[in-house]
Amino acid sequence: MKKTDLSKKRGSSTIVDCDHTFTIMLLGDSCTGKTCLLVRFKDGTFLNNNFISTVGIDYRNKLVDVNGSKVKLQIWDTAGQERFRSVTSAYYRDADALLLVFDVTNRQSFDNIRNWLAQIREYAQESVAILLVGNKIDLNVQRKVKPDEGKQLAATYEIPYMETSAKTGQNVNDAFMxxxxxLTRSRVGGQEDSNKIDLNDSRNVASPYSSWCCGGASK
Known part of the structure; x- marks a missing residue:
């Protein structure tokens, strides 16, 4: 059964039909480029350094085509500051997928990924889909986290890994799509998402990259 979203415009209202609606949350430390990734995907533009950091929660919608199905993505942008963690955790349960972002030029943001995964395990749905994203690969000369380190961490938790640049747009659309x-395949096929994490398992397991793209560093 199709879901119907009423989208209002100035002076008129338009009915937009969609086959599926999914909620995606952007998570990660402050200043990792979460808002820039969202704006790049939604509007195709890049925010300069003068934008104001997200306070608490913000969101945007985008209608996309997935193999002929109209899919509405409700994308929630969250603040990475510690004082907002209790606010963002309240939204975890409603998320169908999580884009977990770190800055490849900021080692601390990468080291904190395990803490974010612990929060995900505590608050999110067991079947939530997770994609680990290393952002800002346009700043390759300032890189502090090697691509193999990102892949290794993702493999440990059995989640896919991708590298992006919100500035150039590299791999941004691919990450969201x-x-x-x-999510669409899972819903249509009636299958549970296989992206489950076991934070007690420290083994290095084979990375499930067969259907995912690991974006390389920019040249």
């Missing part, structure tokens, strides 16, 4: 495709 692959999540949308995965």
């Amino acid at each position: 692959q999540l949308a495709s995965k």
